[in-house]
Amino acid sequence: MSPRFEGRVVIVTGANGGFGSAVARKLASEGAWLVLSDLADEPAEALSDLDDSSFVYQPGDVTDPAVHHRLIDFAKERYGRLDIAINNAGIAHGHHRLHEIPGDLARKVIEVDLMGVFHALAAQIPALQAEAKAHDGCSIVNVASVAGLGGAPGLGIYAAAKHGVIGLTKTAAAENARKGVRVNAVCPAFARTPMALGEIARSNLPADEAEAFMARGVPMARLAEVDEIVTAILFAADPANGFMTGHAVAIDGGIGAI
Numbered sequence: 001m002s003p004r005f006e007g008r009v010v011i012v013t014g015a016n017g018g019f020g021s022a023v024a025r026k027l028a029s030e031g032a033w034l035v036l037s038d039l040a041d042e043p044a045e046a047l048s049d050l051d052d053s054s055f056v057y058q059p060g061d062v063t064d065p066a067v068h069h070r071l072i073d074f075a076k077e078r079y080g081r082l083d084i085a086i087n088n089a090g091i092a093h094g095h096h097r098l099h100e101i102p103g104d105l106a107r108k109v110i111e112v113d114l115m116g117v118f119h120a121l122a123a124q125i126p127a128l129q130a131e132a133k134a135h136d137g138c139s140i141v142n143v144a145s146v147a148g149l150g151g152a153p154g155l156g157i158y159a160a161a162k163h164g165v166i167g168l169t170k171t172a173a174a175e176n177a178r179k180g181v182r183v184n185a186v187c188p189a190f191a192r193t194p195m196a197l198g199e200i201a202r203s204n205l206p207a208d209e210a211e212a213f214m215a216r217g218v219p220m221a222r223l224a225e226v227d228e229i230v231t232a233i234l235f236a237a238d239p240a241n242g243f244m245t246g247h248a249v250a251i252d253g254g255i256g257a258i
């Protein structure tokens, strides 16, 4: 059996981060060609074991609409096609009660986490509609959060942005269901990436106590492993998963079950 992503060209934003780099490594191991992007000028150490011929790296800020067009152009110039986009870049914010969130912080989180995905979709949808005329298996995966599925005490603006990502996902899925482009969201609970480990460090609690605090309310009583989230992102992106669109899939250790 050939690898799931053999010959597929995939854009990944936030590629230097915890999920982004792990997604990139797994996609490359399953035959994909990658266009990777993040804020930094260079790819992170976490991408250093990728074969140079399997990826291009392009720095960029997802809040800039032109960046998304540039990534699509890179995919076409370097590999001659585009199949999949994984809109993963995002930021969290320190814990504040909703009425205490500073306005400039709120705008920043909406700008990156929600508008960043909006700009990505605005560029990717027409490009993938055109690609879908030539080949099947075109799809977009937006990385949302369980904070996009319910209230998130202390993370109100992040929750609002991630609810918005799910709204964009479902709308884009419905609008493109007959155009050969699937659009889904993956909604992780806390996982062991630099983002969550930063939260733990900022908590001023011993790491095990901070983790237990973050895992409160999770029936499995633990954080997610990065690979568990990567598995779900690749499931949503898998060209063989051709009838799944418009879903916001929670990878949450059972939170949604109670």
Ligand SMILES: NC(=O)c1ccc[n+]([C@@H]2O[C@H](COP(=O)([O-])OP(=O)(O)OC[C@H]3O[C@@H](n4cnc5c(N)ncnc54)[C@H](O)[C@@H]3O)[C@@H](O)[C@H]2O)c1
Pocket (backbone or CB within 6 Å): 013, 014, 015, 016, 017, 018, 019, 020, 037, 038, 039, 040, 060, 061, 062, 063, 088, 089, 090, 091, 092, 112, 116, 143, 144, 145, 146, 187, 188, 189, 190, 191, 192, 193, 194, 195, 196
């Ligand atoms: N780790 C978790 O517990 C968790 C849970 C739910 C959802 N998420 C979501 O998963 C995604 C990936 O997060 P992660 O946990 O891997 O965090 P991370 O901090 O390890 O990675 C995020 C990456 O996004 C990049 N980024 C931030 N702002 C950017 C911008 N404006 N333009 C381009 N790149 C930018 C960062 O440089 C970083 O490399 C995010 O959307 C996050 O909200 C994470």
